[in-house]
Amino acid sequence: xxxxxxxxxxxxxxxxxxxxxxxxxxxxxxxxxxxxxxxxxxxxxxxxxxxxxxxxxxxxxxxxxxxxxxxxxxxxxxxxxxxxxxxxxxxxxxxxxxxxxxxxxxxxxxxxxxxxxxxxxxxxxxxxxxxxxxxxxxxxxxxxxxxxxxxxxxxxxxxxxxxxxxxxxxxxxxxxxxxxxxxxxxxxxxxxxxxxxxxxxxxxxxxxxxxxxxxxxxxxxxxxxxxxxxxxxxxxxxxxxxxxxxxxxxxxxxxxxxxxxxxxxxxxxxxxxxxxxx
Amino acid sequence: xxxxxxxxxxxxxxxxxxxxxxxxxxxxxxxxxxxxxxxxxxxxxxxxxxxxxxxxxxxxxxxxxxxxxxxxxxxxxxxxxxxxxxxxxxxxxxxxxxxxxxxxxxxxxxxxxxxxxxxxxxxxxxxxxxxxxxxxxxxxxxxxxxxxxxxxxxxxxxxxxxxxxxxxxxxxxxxxxxxxxxxxxxxxxxxxxxxxxxxxxxxxxxxxxxxxxxxxxxxxxxxxxx
Numbered sequence: 001x002x003x004x005x006x007x008x009x010x011x012x013x014x015x016x017x018x019x020x021x022x023x024x025x026x027x028x029x030x031x032x033x034x035x036x037x038x039x040x041x042x043x044x045x046x047x048x049x050x051x052x053x054x055x056x057x058x059x060x061x062x063x064x065x066x067x068x069x070x071x072x073x074x075x076x077x078x079x080x081x082x083x084x085x086x087x088x089x090x091x092x093x094x095x096x097x098x099x100x101x102x103x104x105x106x107x108x109x110x111x112x113x114x115x116x117x118x119x120x121x122x123x124x125x126x127x128x129x130x131x132x133x134x135x136x137x138x139x140x141x142x143x144x145x146x147x148x149x150x151x152x153x154x155x156x157x158x159x160x161x162x163x164x165x166x167x168x169x170x171x172x173x174x175x176x177x178x179x180x181x182x183x184x185x186x187x188x189x190x191x192x193x194x195x196x197x198x199x200x201x202x203x204x205x206x207x208x209x210x211x212x213x214x215x216x217x218x219x220x221x222x223x224x225x226x227x228x229x230x231x232x233x234x235x236x237x238x239x240x241x242x243x244x245x246x247x248x249x250x251x252x253x254x255x256x257x258x259x260x261x262x263x264x265x266x267x268x269x270x271x272x273x274x275x276x277x278x
Numbered sequence: 279x280x281x282x283x284x285x286x287x288x289x290x291x292x293x294x295x296x297x298x299x300x301x302x303x304x305x306x307x308x309x310x311x312x313x314x315x316x317x318x319x320x321x322x323x324x325x326x327x328x329x330x331x332x333x334x335x336x337x338x339x340x341x342x343x344x345x346x347x348x349x350x351x352x353x354x355x356x357x358x359x360x361x362x363x364x365x366x367x368x369x370x371x372x373x374x375x376x377x378x379x380x381x382x383x384x385x386x387x388x389x390x391x392x393x394x395x396x397x398x399x400x401x402x403x404x405x406x407x408x409x410x411x412x413x414x415x416x417x418x419x420x421x422x423x424x425x426x427x428x429x430x431x432x433x434x435x436x437x438x439x440x441x442x443x444x445x446x447x448x449x450x451x452x453x454x455x456x457x458x459x460x461x462x463x464x465x466x467x468x469x470x471x472x473x474x475x476x477x478x479x480x481x482x483x484x485x486x487x488x489x490x491x492x493x494x495x496x497x498x499x500x501x502x503x504x
């Protein structure tokens with residue numbers, strides 16, 4: 001009897017694992033399909049197709065950089081002002097654009113619930129991954145252009161910092177957008193509020209300054225903002241002499257993981273209420 | 279297998295309060311079952327279908343799906359109006375993991391839409407759209423096909439072809455048919471589940487189930503008249 005029960009538990013463990021892998025395969029398939037559809041729909045009528053999705057953020061980023069370059073002329077560190085501001089914005093937008101695009105995905109996922117294997121978070125995953133890839137492409141193209149026309153420093157000396165920063169910022173973006181997307185279903189005004197908040201957040205995250213050169217009073221407050229750590233970490237990859245006393249990767253990681261856990265749990269807890277809300 | 283376990287569901291009324299649709303219902307559906315869900319108007323046939331396919335969440339209890347179950351057959355909600363017909367087919371194929379080229383060939387052949395499949399869906403006539411929706415949902419290999427109200431649309435000829443196709447699919451798959459027509463239940467199904475007072479009553483004998491449904495319908499029609 002004992003041996004047979006052990007056998008059964010092994011068997012069920014095995015089938016659990018098989019089920020998990022099947023579920024994962026389903027998730028990948030669905031998210032991929034939703035990504036492709038999102039690409040086709042978002043700029044479907046435009047003749048340029050999805051290339052538009054690269055142009056819009058590139059212009060936005062380029063304008064912000066241009067304003068700062070005209071206003072400040074000189075970068076706080078390094079030879080090129082363009083590189084400094086482009087790097088800061090590249091990192092920030094990995095977070096900011098992701099939240100901006102994913103914020104509404106639970107609110108408008110109603111139509112896709114009719115497909116039995118599509119779960120509400122799938123739409124958010126699809127948008128987040130798409131946004132992450134799009135931003136990566138825009139960033140890389142930007143750095144290549146800076147490398148060609150401005151300074152050779154646009155090739156990061158420590159690319160791992162850059163990749164780490166982008167990954168953590170994307171993760172933080174997904175976590176925060178899960179939390180906000182749940183609230184967005186019940187308070188749609190949040191969509192417009194976020195646009196205002198994101199601009200303020202960009203200014204108070206150290207996109208335009210080096211955190212370590214700020215007065216201590218401001219710096220101590222800024223330290224609590226996880227986004228600023230991501231931005232500083234990103235620049236650390238480009239400048240060998242960049243001050244790194246401020247940066248705490250573990251703090252940023254804790255925020256990224258924490259927001260993801262809270263966001264996923266919140267979505268799961270609220271799923272029935274979201275479905276019933278109209 | 280689909281397991282409906284102790285499910286309750288109610289909707290908010292516009293004027294306030296709630297309208298109860300289901301109270302603690304349980305039902306087990308096997309892969310090969312052919313079940314007709316019958317009930318008079320507003321009895322909750324569609325709500326049950328929506329809960330089974332996952333569109334609506336129950337207030338309490340759970341619905342577990344252990345097999346590939348279709349979305350409501352012929353539903354055009356799955357189609358995006360600013361993609362072409364072919365892109366729509368490819369999207370559904372990617373979601374369910376089917377071969378895109380085969381499915382497009384099948385739909386092209388079955389609907390006779392031809393070059394229209396390269397057009398954006400917003401430019402489709404209503405008949406073309408419904409033909410595409412039905413052909414697409416029949417093209418995919420599901421374990422259980424779920425039908426809400428109708429099995430085909432458009433011209434009578436197309437409806438007949440849908441019927442033949444559904445019969446072919448029924449050889450290997452189960453169907454769940456929400457309907458208020460006794461002829462559909464007799465023709466397609468082997469079991470009847472009647473919805474009465476927020477409860478499900480199962481009948482293995484089709485005629486007995488239909489008899490029960492007729493009583494309920496008569497009562498409903500009387501109430502309607504009065």
